[in-house]
Amino acid sequence: MMSTVLNHRIRGFRTLNIVFAATLLILAVGVNLAKTIAGRERNEIARVEADIGKENQRIRMLEAEVAHLEQPERLERLARGYLAMAPVAARQEASIDTLSDVATRQPGPQAVSTVSVMIP
Amino acid sequence: MSIADLTPQRYPAPWRWIIERVWRVEHAFERAHADGRAENDTRIRIFVVMSLFAVGFVVMSLGAVWSATFAHAGRTGGVVAGAPERADLVDREGRLLAVNLIHYSLSLDLKDVWSRRETKAGLLAALPQLTPAQVDRALAAKKRAFLVGGLTPAERARVHALGLPGIIFEPEERRVYPLGPLAAHFIGYTEKGGVSLAGAERALQADILKAGAEGKPVPLSIDVRVQAALEEEVSAAAAEFHPNGAVGIITNVHTGEILAMTSWPDFDPNFQQRATPDQKLNRAAASVFEMGSTFKAFTVAIGLDTRVATPDSTYDARTPLKMGYRTIHDYHGTNRILTLREVFNHSSNIGTALLAHAIGNAQLAKYFAAFGLTRRAQVELIESARPLTPKKWDDDDIASVSFGHGINVSPLTLAQAMGAILNGGRMVPLTIRRMPVGYRPEGERVVSEQTTLSMLQVMRGNVVEGTGRKADAPGLSVGGKTGTGEKYDPTIRGYSSIKQVGSFAAVFPTDGPVEADRYFVLILMDEPKGGIRTGGWVAAPAVGRTIDRIAPFLGVSRHMTPAYGAPTLIAARAAAPTAVGATPESGL
Numbered sequence: 001m002m003s004t005v006l007n008h009r010i011r012g013f014r015t016l017n018i019v020f021a022a023t024l025l026i027l028a029v030g031v032n033l034a035k036t037i038a039g040r041e042r043n044e045i046a047r048v049e050a051d052i053g054k055e056n057q058r059i060r061m062l063e064a065e066v067a068h069l070e071q072p073e074r075l076e077r078l079a080r081g082y083l084a085m086a087p088v089a090a091r092q093e094a095s096i097d098t099l100s101d102v103a104t105r106q107p108g109p110q111a112v113s114t115v116s117v118m119i120p
Numbered sequence: 121m122s123i124a125d126l127t128p129q130r131y132p133a134p135w136r137w138i139i140e141r142v143w144r145v146e147h148a149f150e151r152a153h154a155d156g157r158a159e160n161d162t163r164i165r166i167f168v169v170m171s172l173f174a175v176g177f178v179v180m181s182l183g184a185v186w187s188a189t190f191a192h193a194g195r196t197g198g199v200v201a202g203a204p205e206r207a208d209l210v211d212r213e214g215r216l217l218a219v220n221l222i223h224y225s226l227s228l229d230l231k232d233v234w235s236r237r238e239t240k241a242g243l244l245a246a247l248p249q250l251t252p253a254q255v256d257r258a259l260a261a262k263k264r265a266f267l268v269g270g271l272t273p274a275e276r277a278r279v280h281a282l283g284l285p286g287i288i289f290e291p292e293e294r295r296v297y298p299l300g301p302l303a304a305h306f307i308g309y310t311e312k313g314g315v316s317l318a319g320a321e322r323a324l325q326a327d328i329l330k331a332g333a334e335g336k337p338v339p340l341s342i343d344v345r346v347q348a349a350l351e352e353e354v355s356a357a358a359a360e361f362h363p364n365g366a367v368g369i370i371t372n373v374h375t376g377e378i379l380a381m382t383s384w385p386d387f388d389p390n391f392q393q394r395a396t397p398d399q400k401l402n403r404a405a406a407s408v409f410e411m412g413s414t415f416k417a418f419t420v421a422i423g424l425d426t427r428v429a430t431p432d433s434t435y436d437a438r439t440p441l442k443m444g445y446r447t448i449h450d451y452h453g454t455n456r457i458l459t460l461r462e463v464f465n466h467s468s469n470i471g472t473a474l475l476a477h478a479i480g481n482a483q484l485a486k487y488f489a490a491f492g493l494t495r496r497a498q499v500e501l502i503e504s505a506r507p508l509t510p511k512k513w514d515d516d517d518i519a520s521v522s523f524g525h526g527i528n529v530s531p532l533t534l535a536q537a538m539g540a541i542l543n544g545g546r547m548v549p550l551t552i553r554r555m556p557v558g559y560r561p562e563g564e565r566v567v568s569e570q571t572t573l574s575m576l577q578v579m580r581g582n583v584v585e586g587t588g589r590k591a592d593a594p595g596l597s598v599g600g601k602t603g604t605g606e607k608y609d610p611t612i613r614g615y616s617s618i619k620q621v622g623s624f625a626a627v628f629p630t631d632g633p634v635e636a637d638r639y640f641v642l643i644l645m646d647e648p649k650g651g652i653r654t655g656g657w658v659a660a661p662a663v664g665r666t667i668d669r670i671a672p673f674l675g676v677s678r679h680m681t682p683a684y685g686a687p688t689l690i691a692a693r694a695a696a697p698t699a700v701g702a703t704p705e706s707g708l
Contacts, residue, residue, distance in 0.1 A: 006167060016167075020174060027181040035184070057222050060204070061273070067216035067298035072348030087669060090594035093678055 205293055205314060207331035209307060209321070211344045212379075212554040214337070216298055217307050218321065218389075223294040224276045225269040228258050232286030242282040243267070247275060269312075270294050295321075297389045303347045305402040306340070306381045306552065309389035317392075318402070320552050323500035339554040341377035346370055349669040350380040354643060357662040358384045361622075361648035367404045367531045368662075369642045370670065373539040373627070375555050376548040378499070379639070379674075381405075381532075405503040408528035409644065412605030412655070413467045413587075414538075414625040415524030417579065420464055421541045422487040423475045424574050425567040431578060433460045435471035444516030448473050451604065451654075464578050465586030467602060469523045476522030477515070484522070485513040490547065490566045491540055497532040498549035505530045524605055534625065535642055540566045541575050542627050544634040560635075569634045580630040591626055591660035593668040595678030600626035600641075600663065602655035607647065619647050624659035628667050629676055639674060641667060 008015040079085040094102050131139070204220030211217055226247075233239050240255045250268060258265040269292060271279070276289055295310045308319015316322040320340055331338050354368040366384035371377065383403040387395030401407065423429035437458050441448040450468050463471030476484055488494055496506045508528035510517040520526035529537075532550060540547045546563035579599030582588045587602040603623040609616035623644035629636070641663050648658040671678070 020170065023174070024177070027178065031181050031184050060208075060219055061221055063216055064219045064221060064296055064298045067219075068300075070215075071299050071302065072345055073302070073352065076348075076352075088672075090668065090678060090680070093595075093680075095677070 204332050205329070206295065206310070206321075207328045207334075208337040209328070210337045210339050211342050211347075212339060212377075213343060214339070215344045217303065217340065217342075217344075218295060218297050220293045220332075221296050222273070222291050223269070224271040224273075224289040225292050226267045226271055226276075226279065227264055227288045227290065228261070228267055229264050229286045229288055230259070230261055231263065233259070234285055239284050239286070242284050243279065246278040246282060247271070264288075299344065300390065301386045301388045302344065302351065303342055303380075303382070304386050304389045305383045305400075305404065306342055306347070306378070307389065309392045318400070318503065319501065323502055323552060341379060341552050341554050342381070343379050343673060345673045346670045347380040347382070349673075350641075350666050351382045351384075351386070353662045353666040353669070354382050354384050356665075357643065357645065357658065361645055361650055361653075361658045363645040363648040363658075365398075365401070365403045365407070365646040367407075367642070367644040367646075368666070369404055369531055369535045369640075370666075371535050371539060371550060371640045373543040373638045373640050374548070374635070375559050376536070376539060376550045376561065377555055378532075378535075378550055378552055380670075402501075402503045403644075403646065404531045405497070405499070405501050406505050406530070407646075408505050408508055408530050408533075409621045409623075409646065410525055410528050410605035410607065411534055411623060411644075412524040412603035412621060413469075414534065414601045414603030414623055414655070415522065415527070416464060416467065416472045417541060417575065417601045417625065418488065418491060418493070418537065419472050419476050419479070419484070419522040420460060420578060421567055421571055421575050422479055422484060423460070425487075425545075425571040426479055426483060428478050429460050429475055431459065431461050431574060433475075434458065435460070435463055435468070435474045437463070437468045437470040441470045441473055441519075443473060443477070443519045444514070446516060446519075448519060461578055461581050464601070465582050467523075467587050472523045473519040476518050481513045481515065481518045484518055487566070488521070488527075490564070491537040492547060493527065493529055493533060493537050495533075497530060497536045499532055499536070500552050501532075504532055507533055524603060531642055531644055535640055538625055538627070538640050538642075542572060542638055542640060544569045544572050572634055576627065576630040579627055583626075587654070587656040588624060588626070588660050590656060591624055591664040591667075593628070593664050593671070595680040596667055596671050596676060597629040597631045597679065598626055598664065598667055599628065599630035600624055600660070602660060603644075604654045604656075618653075620653045621646055622648050622653050622655040622658040624655045624663045626663045626667065628671070629679075631679070637674070637676065639670075639676070 006014070006016060010018060206218075206220050208216060208220075209218035228239070236259045240252070240259060243255055244250055244252060247268065254267065258267040271289070279287060279289075293314070295314065297304070297307060297309070304319075306319055308316065308321035308323070310316045310321050316325050316328075320338075321328070324338060328338050350368040350370055354366050358366045363384075366382075368380065368382040368384075369378065370380040372379060381404050383401065385399045387399040392400065420429075423433075424431070434457050437450060438455050440450075448469050450466070450470050458466065458468055458471050460471070460475070462468070463475070492498065494507060494509045496504045507530070510521060510526050513521075517526055536548075536550050539550075540563070545565050545567040546561075547566050548561050548563040576599060579601060580597060581599075582602070583592050583598050583600055588600045591600050592598055601624070603621070603625065605621040605623075606615040606617060607619040607621060608614070609619055621644060623642065626641040628639055628641070632638075643659040643662045643666070645653075645655075645658045650658075652658075
């Protein structure tokens with residue numbers, strides 16, 4: 001049996017040698033293809049990772065810039081300077097429930113003296 | 121020897137089968153040789169060796185295909201792309217406090233520099249922070265020389281635009297504090313190279329590095345809006361009274377979270393190397409003071425908790441009290457018999473010393489220890505200083521300690537102990553970490569809930585009709601206690617009547633049940649200048665203004681009483697765009 005397998009030939013070549021050579025070739029090509037494709041994927045992933053890293057850095061820079069510009073002291077200074085705003089005084093605070101009371105305490109509309117206008 | 125010898129029947133069948141196969145292979149060569157088929161012997165040997173190689177090759181190939189196809193290509197061991205070495209620090213609402221940003225170091229490669237004169241002129245024009253001597257020194261090197269570090273991307277772009285050869289940039293991470301001096305002592309700072317030196321940066325070092333690798337921020341307990349309001353009021357008070365230093369602290373009494381903490385004078389952590397040691401000193405944590413009368417809150421709370429006194433118990437403050445070798449006087453002398461409320465409102469040393477005497481030395485010492493007044497504040501900050509306590513708790517020392525003399529504690533220690541009086545009686549450690557919503561730690565009980573409710577009323581009384589009237593904020597039910605401690609002056613070898621520590625320890629709101637949200641505010645002035653240097657004068661108004669500003673941020677609503685006047689409608693004012701003192705600012 002063993003001898004038959006070892007001695008079997010196709011066109012003068014031992015079948016076993018042909019099988020081994022074919023297996024070797026297929027494996028070599030397969031591994032090479034897999035490595036090439038995976039390498040390309042790996043490069044692509046690394047490039048995307050680098051892009052994400054740069055983008056994250058840019059976002060962090062912008063967030064820091066925003067935090068710097070939104071410093072409470074700076075906002076207060078700008079609000080006072082440009083918008084003439086000031087902290088709300090306690091007497092200016094009212095809840096929804098007390099708004100009607102506030103309105104009733106306000107002086108009503110005053111009658112305005114009418115002025116006659118002569119139209120020529 | 122035969123197969124039968126090798127595989128006795130006592131062996132299990134699979135084991136016998138393996139031994140037989142091995143034996144057959146082992147003796148195949150011998151059998152072939154014995155049969156006179158030497159060529160078969162060689163072929164079989166070659167076949168066996170080739171088979172082994174083939175199997176090995178197939179295994180390796182499959183392994184290579186597996187690793188090439190399914191391995192975690194491009195992954196970086198769980199580190200997020202672009203993640204900084206140190207995590208961002210954010211406040212309790214997620215506002216950025218500290219961030220690592222990429223900066224650049226600039227070196228000169230002298231073999232590529234073709235014109236030293238042009239290089240020097242270009243660099244000095246692009247980077248105004250450089251001095252000619254610095255550039256000359258770098259240009260005098262033989263090969264490669266470091267010139268400057270910490271360049272921003274904009275500065276790098278300016279140098280790039282010069283198109284000079286021989287200039288090398290290398291990226292480096294640098295810690296940036298976008299809010300500048302705001303909360304500088306709380307956040308702390310790092311040295312060049314990322315070594316943390318102070319504040320949260322140092323206290324939470326391990327957490328910051330771990331979160332940095334995961335690309336997550338570390339949330340701290342402070343609220344930037346509350347911090348800004350506190351700093352502004354403390355700075356305003358410091359500008360008015362010119363103290364040597366000042367402190368402001370705001371805590372949540374239930375969770376122990378520090379919502380704001382400031383130490384004046386402050387510094388910009390972005391340029392910490394330019395700050396003086398005095399500026400860097402965190403007076404809130406690392407300095408200890410004789411707090412003075414704010415300690416009366418502890419003595420009164422102990423008196424109420426031990427049932428030695430009630431708010432209506434009376435004490436004779438008509439004459440100075442002789443205790444041991446000293447005589448105790450009242451600063452705000454009333455010269456009459458006072459109830460305990462009045463003792464507190466008028467800050468009577470005599471009444472407090474009498475109460476302390478009634479409580480007893482051992483009991484008072486035990487309570488002071490339970491309040492944490494004899495040890496450093498339990499907080500993550502390593503700056504937290506150990507108190508200076510009396511060596512012995514005799515009558516004389518107890519009398520002094522009862523009104524805040526003869527014992528030095530840090531403002532943080534005071535804040536922690538006050539929290540135990542005001543939160544229902546439990547000792548809750550302070551923290552600089554943001555705690556989850558609804559967090560209520562189960563601290564060790566120090567005083568009863570009833571004592572807390574009584575103390576809230578007593579402290580409210582001090583603001584309504586006592587020494588802390590200037591701390592009132594409309595509708596916010598502020599309570600508190602003034603404190604004026606004389607400082608020991610080595611030049612006169614005694615306590616100075618000029619060098620004082622004025623403080624106001626407040627709580628708001630004092631109304632509502634024990635479990636209602638409640639906040640502690642402390643402002644302290646170290647050696648304020650001026651005619652009046654008491655806590656009620658130099659600190660209480662700043663506390664009132666601070667509370668007035670921060671209440672909306674903390675969700676504390678006003679309950680206006682007629683005494684404060686009813687809400688009114690006020691006409692809106694037009695914006696005044698021309699009345700501008702501010703100018704648009706550049707960014708980082």
